[in-house]
Amino acid sequence: MSKEQDTEGGKRPHDTELYVDVPRTCLPIVYHPIYNITFMGIEKLHPFDAGKWGKVVHFLKEEQFVSDDNMVPALEASEEDLQVAHTKSYLSRLKWSVIVAGITEIPPLMFLPNCLVQRRVLRPLRTQTGGTIMAGKLAIERGWAINIGGGFHHCSGDKGGGFCAYADITLAIKFLFDRVEGVSTATIIDLDAHQGNGHERDFLGDRRVFIMDVYNRHIYPGDGQAKRAIRRKVELDWGTEDAEYLQKVELHTEGALNEMRPDIVVYNAGTDVLDGDPLGGLAISPQGIIARDEIVFRAARRRGIPILMVTSGGYQKKTARIIADSILNLHRQGLIAPEPLEGEVSSPQPIGGQSSVSVSSVRTSV
Numbered sequence: 001m002s003k004e005q006d007t008e009g010g011k012r013p014h015d016t017e018l019y020v021d022v023p024r025t026c027l028p029i030v031y032h033p034i035y036n037i038t039f040m041g042i043e044k045l046h047p048f049d050a051g052k053w054g055k056v057v058h059f060l061k062e063e064q065f066v067s068d069d070n071m072v073p074a075l076e077a078s079e080e081d082l083q084v085a086h087t088k089s090y091l092s093r094l095k096w097s098v099i100v101a102g103i104t105e106i107p108p109l110m111f112l113p114n115c116l117v118q119r120r121v122l123r124p125l126r127t128q129t130g131g132t133i134m135a136g137k138l139a140i141e142r143g144w145a146i147n148i149g150g151g152f153h154h155c156s157g158d159k160g161g162g163f164c165a166y167a168d169i170t171l172a173i174k175f176l177f178d179r180v181e182g183v184s185t186a187t188i189i190d191l192d193a194h195q196g197n198g199h200e201r202d203f204l205g206d207r208r209v210f211i212m213d214v215y216n217r218h219i220y221p222g223d224g225q226a227k228r229a230i231r232r233k234v235e236l237d238w239g240t241e242d243a244e245y246l247q248k249v250e251l252h253t254e255g256a257l258n259e260m261r262p263d264i265v266v267y268n269a270g271t272d273v274l275d276g277d278p279l280g281g282l283a284i285s286p287q288g289i290i291a292r293d294e295i296v297f298r299a300a301r302r303r304g305i306p307i308l309m310v311t312s313g314g315y316q317k318k319t320a321r322i323i324a325d326s327i328l329n330l331h332r333q334g335l336i337a338p339e340p341l342e343g344e345v346s347s348p349q350p351i352g353g354q355s356s357v358s359v360s361s362v363r364t365s366v
């Protein structure tokens with residue numbers, strides 16, 4: 001599986017801790033308590049519930065789906081790891097607190113020494129980024145993986161914004177392309193309420209990466225240049241509700257995966273589509289979000305395509321409960337099993353290969 005011995009002219013990938021072997025006793029669910037940003041209340045100045053990741057895990061523990069022993073602890077992405085997608089000049093700019101204040105939209109950060117900003121804000125984000133990269137490898141091995149954090153889809157290799165300081169989706173895909181034999185194509189299904197202009201800028205013109213993006217057309221970032229990278233673009237209007245939304249998600253997810261069968265699906269499962277979200281501007285119910293996640297997992301799993309989910313945006317206090325409920329529903333539906341489904345191969349299949357997931361229990365719609 002490893003390409004580290006590759007001598008066919010390609011540059012040998014650097015040594016990384018993020019591709020360590022994970023025991024089979026662990027679920028492919030990646031998390032670390034460091035994800036949660038707490039810093040003298042400053043995090044409360046952002047509309048983001050900066051503790052949502054810990055709350056998701058708390059609810060999953062309450063339902064006895066996960067424990068500290070059966071989750072994969074995320075590791076912080078190193079400078080060398082980050083350079084797989086980021087320019088050195090971008091990473092050096094993060095050494096200026098004022099730059100980080102702009103990217104994270106927490107203005108008071110500009111007055112703090114950068115060592116504090118690094119430790120209390122960027123380190124959590126680097127750990128979530130490491131988590132997404134780790135989950136990419138796990139998804140290939142197990143058929144699915146979930147990073148409880150990550151999904152910083154506004155950040156590209158040389159520019160951050162919209163709370164996103166590291167391009168974790170780009171990084172996870174580049175790591176897979178560089179290091180895992182048989183992974184040379186990816187489909188990003190971005191269902192956060194905002195356009196995912198970060199990964200779109202990174203993969204503009206790269207035919208290996210198929211991007212489907214469903215977002216509110218009227219809100220941030222409205223990045224026209226990045227939109228050129230989207231192969232399936234679904235622009236929604238203010239207040240879009242469940243019926244229309246789910247119909248479009250199902251139609252285009254099926255269509256995207258029929259159009260190109262990728263070696264991995266990266267699912268950016270932002271929950272800021274939730275009704276009442278002050279930034280997303282859509283009107284999707286909690287049940288709608290749960291049904292949406294089920295549609296995407298079902299489409300990937302039915303085809304035997306590994307799927308990596310990241311949780312991305314979602315700014316309300318009740319968001320964590322909905323994410324946890326959705327993960328529990330995926331489990332109940334048999335879409336995320338502790339071990340690969342019977343007959344499922346855990347290594348990548350050739351493009352166009354037969355689905356190896358049993359379809360007998362698969363519903364065709366939700």
Ligand SMILES: [Zn+2]
Pocket residue numbers: 192193194270272313314
């Ligand atoms: Zn968003």
